[in-house]
Amino acid sequence: MKQIAIISGKGGTGKTTIAAAFTELASRKIVADCDVEAPNLHLLLEHRIRQESLFQGNRCAHIDPEQCISCGKCRDVCRYQAVEELGKGEAAVVRSRNGAQNADKESRHLIARATAQADSGVGPLFRVDPKRCEGCAACVYACPAGAVELRLEDTGKIFLSDSSAGEFAHAELFLAADGSGKLVSEVRRLAQQEALGDDKLVIIDGSPGIGCVVISTITGCQAVLIVTEPTQSGKHDLARVLKITQHFHVPALVAINKWDLNPDMTIEIEKLCLADGVEVAGKIPFDTTVPQAIAAAQAITRFDSPASAAIRKLWGRVQEELVV
Numbered sequence: 001m002k003q004i005a006i007i008s009g010k011g012g013t014g015k016t017t018i019a020a021a022f023t024e025l026a027s028r029k030i031v032a033d034c035d036v037e038a039p040n041l042h043l044l045l046e047h048r049i050r051q052e053s054l055f056q057g058n059r060c061a062h063i064d065p066e067q068c069i070s071c072g073k074c075r076d077v078c079r080y081q082a083v084e085e086l087g088k089g090e091a092a093v094v095r096s097r098n099g100a101q102n103a104d105k106e107s108r109h110l111i112a113r114a115t116a117q118a119d120s121g122v123g124p125l126f127r128v129d130p131k132r133c134e135g136c137a138a139c140v141y142a143c144p145a146g147a148v149e150l151r152l153e154d155t156g157k158i159f160l161s162d163s164s165a166g167e168f169a170h171a172e173l174f175l176a177a178d179g180s181g182k183l184v185s186e187v188r189r190l191a192q193q194e195a196l197g198d199d200k201l202v203i204i205d206g207s208p209g210i211g212c213v214v215i216s217t218i219t220g221c222q223a224v225l226i227v228t229e230p231t232q233s234g235k236h237d238l239a240r241v242l243k244i245t246q247h248f249h250v251p252a253l254v255a256i257n258k259w260d261l262n263p264d265m266t267i268e269i270e271k272l273c274l275a276d277g278v279e280v281a282g283k284i285p286f287d288t289t290v291p292q293a294i295a296a297a298q299a300i301t302r303f304d305s306p307a308s309a310a311i312r313k314l315w316g317r318v319q320e321e322l323v324v
Contacts, residue, residue, distance in 0.1 A: 001195045002322050003188075003221045005034070007206035007214055008228065009237025014257040015227045017290060019205035020044040020299040021311045022318070023165035029201040031163065032191035033170040034184045034217045036156065041205045042170055044297055047163035055171065055186060056152040057179020059135035061128045067147035070124055074139035074148055082132035083139065086125045131176055155179045158186055160194070167194050181212035188216070201322070209237075210244050218245060223321050224252045225281070225314075228269060230262035235269050242276055253281040253321060255314055260285045281321075282314030 006022070008015040019041060023031045033041040061082070063074065075083040128139075130153065140148045155177035161168040169191040171183050184207075191202050206217035218224050224245050228238040238254065245252040254273050259266040266283065273280050287307035293300045300308050 001192065001199055001202065002223075003192075003202040003204060004223045004225065004318065004322060005204040005206045005218050005221045006225045006227060007217060007241065008208045008226060009210070009239075009241040010233060011038075011208040013208070013227045013229045013234065014284070014290070015208065016041050016044070016205055017294065017300060018225070018227055018255065018257075018284075018311060018314070019203065020165075021301040021308070022203050022315055024299040024301045025312065025315045026201055026203060028198065029166060029203050030191050030195045031165050031168045032187050032202060032204045033168070034187050034204050034213065035207040036171045036173045036180055036183045036187065036213065037207065039170055039172060042161075042168070044294070044299060045163040045165055045168060046297075047161040047168050049159050049161045051160040053158050054154045055156040055158050055179075055183055057155040057182040058153045058177060059137075059150040060130045060133045060153045061135070061137070061139050061148050062151050063126055063128060063139075064147045064149070065125060067145050068125055069145045069147070070126075071144060072124070072126065073142045073144065074126055074128075077138045077142040079136075079138070080132050080134050082129050082134070083126050084129055086127055134178075153177075156183050158183070158190060160190060167191075169194070181216040184213050184216035210240050214241075214244065215248070218250050219248060221250055223318065224250050225318060226252055226254050227257055228254060229257050230259055230265035230269060232265070235265065235272060238269065239272060242273075242278060246276070251321065252278055253318065254278055255282045255284060256280060257284045258286040259283040281317040282310060284310040284314070 006015050006019045023029065033039045135150060137150055140150060156171055156173040158171045169187050171187045173180050173183055195202050204217055207213040226238060226241050228234045242252060256266055256269055270280050285306045287305050289303050289305035290300050290307050293303055301311060
């Protein structure tokens with residue numbers, strides 16, 4: 001089993017377009033979309049979800065309202081302002097009562113106690129805002145009553161689908177959720193698990209940039225194709241991505257998309273790659289057929305066009321790299 005990741009230094013370079021084309025050209029493969037924060041490869045692959053599972057990639061603090069002694073130490077040690085006070089003053093009680101109808105079981109318990117505290121003059125009650133909590137556990141250690149615990153949170157979904165290009169592993173990170181790097185690792189694990197039995201190639205559509213999701217995407221790959229464009233920002237971001245691939249000793253190839261829109265910048269990018277000992281494996285011309293293919297939800301290789309021909313040639317070079 002071998003793995004190749006298609007990544008880019010910035011968004012909008014045509015990475016997913018090339019990844020979708022490779023899925024059409026490869027014969028024995030499994031496809032994985034590891035751009036979990038903004039997945040879009042599924043838009044170009046006809047697919048039917050076969051398997052779906054929740055992913056728990058983050059821990060969030062929870063305060064047991066029955067054990068809470070209202071000391072406020074959890075709020076004092078929280079550097080993220082995730083601990084909020086309930087039951088202090090009539091306004092908090094009114095807000096709690098208004099939200100009681102749609103609240104979950106834990107929230108209803110909090111609301112009931114907050115109301116009782118406001119009526120009896122007992123100290124305030126505290127609750128953790130899950131969107132602010134970083135799971136650092138400072139409140140857990142600070143609580144003298146042991147009323148705070150960390151619980152795993154659902155932060156995304158993982159899918160295994162049957163697609164027009166074969167088996168397709170992909171995922172979706174929930175809005176404002178953490179753990180994108182962990183989710184990428186799980187998507188790759190699922191794809192590898194399916195590929196091992198038949199010794200298939202894993203084609204990975206990665207994320208733009210140089211963050212943890214990219215590191216999780218390229219680690220252990222036999223090759224990485226970096227897609228760039230002939231602009232100053234494209235050149236700058238390419239240099240950053242090359243440092244990442246070199247640091248992790250992952251062989252890299254470069255493809256320059258829409259190279260003919262700025263031939264002078266294309267030459268500069270080629271010089272940059274030459275200085276770093278990286279091969280420019282292909283140059284794809286600007287082609288109005290590409291947006292037409294995207295609008296039709298199809299890979300560009302299903303069309304007869306200059307970009308399609310260039311990507312086919314690029315795929316031939318990538319195959320040679322994977323055989324080595």
